[in-house]
Structure formats: C-alpha cells, structure tokens
Amino acid sequence: MGKPKRKNVSPLLKEAAKTRRTDGNEEDDVELLEEDSTTGPDTGDGVIADLKKFIRAENQDSRKCITEEIKRCTEERMTALENSLSFALTVNETLSKRLVTVEKRAEQAEQDFLRCAKRLCTLESELDDIQQSKMMDWLIFSGPAVPRRPRNGRENTPQMLSAMLAQLLEFQIDMDQISEVHREDRQIRVRFVTSRSGSDRDILFRNKTKLRGTGLYIRESLTKQRLTIFNELSLMKREKKIATVLTRSGTVFVVVSQGERPRPVRGE
Structure with a gap:
C-alpha cells in the first residue's frame, strides 16, 4: 500500500489555527484545520x-x-x-x-x-x-452764311432767304411754294408745299453741292433716328474713316471708299 496523501492546508487556515492555539483551544484548532483542510479547497474550486x-x-x-x-x-x-x-x-x-x-x-x-x-x-x-x-417737304438752311437772328426779332425771314439764295446760288425761289418758315440762330427751317420732282424744294436740294465754299449748307430734315446715324457717319467722315455721307429722299447713304457706290444705311 502506498503512503496516504497529505492533505493540503491553506496558509490562512494555518494562521488562524495558530491564533486559536494561543487562546488554549489547540484541540479545537486541529479539528478546525482538519475540517477546513477537508472541505475548503473543494468548496473554493x-x-x-x-x-x-x-x-x-x-x-x-x-x-x-x-x-x-x-x-x-x-x-x-x-x-x-x-x-x-x-x-x-x-x-x-x-x-x-x-x-x-x-x-x-x-x-x-x-x-x-x-x-x-x-x-x-x-x-x-x-x-x-x-x-x-x-418731313420730306422740309429743308434746313444753316452755316456761317446765315446771319444771326436779330435780338428785336424784326426780320422778314422768307425775303432774307430768297435774297441769300439769289446771291449765292443764283436761284430765285418761288414764295408761293413756301408753306412755313421757322427761324433759329444761324438756321432756317423751311417747309415747302411739295417735294415732287421739279419743285423748288427738289431743285434746291439737288444743287446744294454748288454752295461749297459759300458757308451755306442745305440738308433734309430727318427723323431723330436717321439724324443720329447721319451725325455719327459725319464724324467718321471727319476722321477720314469713310469717304462721305449723304441723304436722298430721307434715306442716309454712306460711301466707304472713293469710287464706291453709295450704300443705304437703315439702322444704327
């Protein structure tokens, strides 16, 4: 037969037994140790x-x-x-x-x-x-040749215009063909009875180029839109960007280069 297995006693239990032995309870301590050594580890596991x-x-x-x-x-x-x-x-x-x-x-x-x-x-x-x-019946006469309007307003404008045209253009205007005359400073607006071919209005406008160098200019009365176009093209002419600008029967024409035919300008 082998040796009986030695029971393992927890160090805490041993310490408790020592304490109890000091109090004179050695027998009880042994029993407690045996009891604890028998049941303690198994119960803990x-x-x-x-x-x-x-x-x-x-x-x-x-x-x-x-x-x-x-x-x-x-x-x-x-x-x-x-x-x-x-x-x-x-x-x-x-x-x-x-x-x-x-x-x-x-x-x-x-x-x-x-x-x-x-x-x-x-x-x-x-x-x-x-x-x-x-506005086709109207013509505008302007330039240095037109005298300033008198301050007193006493002036027979149709007679003055007739005399000026007779002197500068050698043309005798028919007073019966004049319907209205409006005087402004250095400008005279004249409405004729008719603008048809052969009328004074037609003759004067077709011969306006003969007035070069006289200081008198004749131009057609234009609408605001057409006048704006005409003025802009006139500025381009002075800047030598185009050859010339002119109007015929109220239509603005431009000549870009010399020798070219006039081309109508319809819009701005």
Missing part, C-alpha cells in the same frame, strides 16, 4: 467554477445582446439610408422633369421674345418711314 460558468453565460448573453443591438441599429440605418436615397432619387427625378419643363418654357419664351423684338424693329422702322415721309 466549486465556487470558482460556478463563477466562471456564470461569467461565461453573462458574456454570451452580453455578446448576443450586443450583436442583436448592432444588427438592429445597422438594419435601422440601412433602412433610413434606403429611404433617404429613395427620397433623393424621387426629388431628383421630379426636379429633372421640372427642369426640362422650365427649359422648354425658357426656349419658347426666347423664341417669343425674338419674334416680338423682330416685330418691334419692323414697327419702329415703319413708324420711322411714316415720320420721314411727313
């Missing part, structure tokens, strides 16, 4: 095992709860993202349709605007032609 088992179970439950919570949160976030994406796609599709509609309307509005602008230009041109036709 069981508690530890149970504790480990409990911790494992708690860990498993915690892992399970955490996993489920993560899964739930992930699913909720995915659902929210899917809903947001679906909403964004719907909004984008709606905006795209609206954009197409707006672009079509804008294109239509631009076409309408161009038609209106074209029509407006046509109406303005027609109105300008009407206004110019009413």
Whole structure:
C-alpha cells in the first residue's frame, strides 16, 4: 500500500489555527484545520467554477445582446439610408422633369421674345418711314452764311432767304411754294408745299453741292433716328474713316471708299 496523501492546508487556515492555539483551544484548532483542510479547497474550486460558468453565460448573453443591438441599429440605418436615397432619387427625378419643363418654357419664351423684338424693329422702322415721309417737304438752311437772328426779332425771314439764295446760288425761289418758315440762330427751317420732282424744294436740294465754299449748307430734315446715324457717319467722315455721307429722299447713304457706290444705311 502506498503512503496516504497529505492533505493540503491553506496558509490562512494555518494562521488562524495558530491564533486559536494561543487562546488554549489547540484541540479545537486541529479539528478546525482538519475540517477546513477537508472541505475548503473543494468548496473554493466549486465556487470558482460556478463563477466562471456564470461569467461565461453573462458574456454570451452580453455578446448576443450586443450583436442583436448592432444588427438592429445597422438594419435601422440601412433602412433610413434606403429611404433617404429613395427620397433623393424621387426629388431628383421630379426636379429633372421640372427642369426640362422650365427649359422648354425658357426656349419658347426666347423664341417669343425674338419674334416680338423682330416685330418691334419692323414697327419702329415703319413708324420711322411714316415720320420721314411727313418731313420730306422740309429743308434746313444753316452755316456761317446765315446771319444771326436779330435780338428785336424784326426780320422778314422768307425775303432774307430768297435774297441769300439769289446771291449765292443764283436761284430765285418761288414764295408761293413756301408753306412755313421757322427761324433759329444761324438756321432756317423751311417747309415747302411739295417735294415732287421739279419743285423748288427738289431743285434746291439737288444743287446744294454748288454752295461749297459759300458757308451755306442745305440738308433734309430727318427723323431723330436717321439724324443720329447721319451725325455719327459725319464724324467718321471727319476722321477720314469713310469717304462721305449723304441723304436722298430721307434715306442716309454712306460711301466707304472713293469710287464706291453709295450704300443705304437703315439702322444704327
């Protein structure tokens, strides 16, 4: 037979036994040591095992709860993202349709605007032609040869104009062909009865080039738009950018280079 196994006694139990021996309870201490040495370690191992088992179970439950919570949160976030994406796609599709509609309307509005602008230009041109036709009977006499208007206003302007034309152009004007005369400083506006071919108005305007060097200028009365064009082209002529500018029957003509035929200018 082998030797009996020696029981392991915890150092804490030994220390407790020593303390009790000092109090005279040696026999009880031995029994306590034996009892503790018999039951203590086995009982501690069981508690530890149970504790480990409990911790494992708690860990498993915690892992399970955490996993489920993560899964739930992930699913909720995915659902929210899917809903947001679906909403964004719907909004984008709606905006795209609206954009197409707006672009079509804008294109239509631009076409309408161009038609209106074209029509407006046509109406303005027609109105300008009407206004110019009413001004065809007028001629404007100006330049240094025209004396200043007297301060007292006592002047027979038609007689003074007739004498000036007789002297500078050797032309005797028919007073019966004059309808209106408006005097301004160094300028006389005359309305004739008619502007048809062979009339005094026609003869005077066709012979205006014979007045070069006399200080007297004759020009047609023009609408505001045509006068602006004429003045701008006259400035270009002085700057030697064009050869000359002239008017015929209320239409402005430009000659860019010498030898070229006059070209009508219809707009600014």
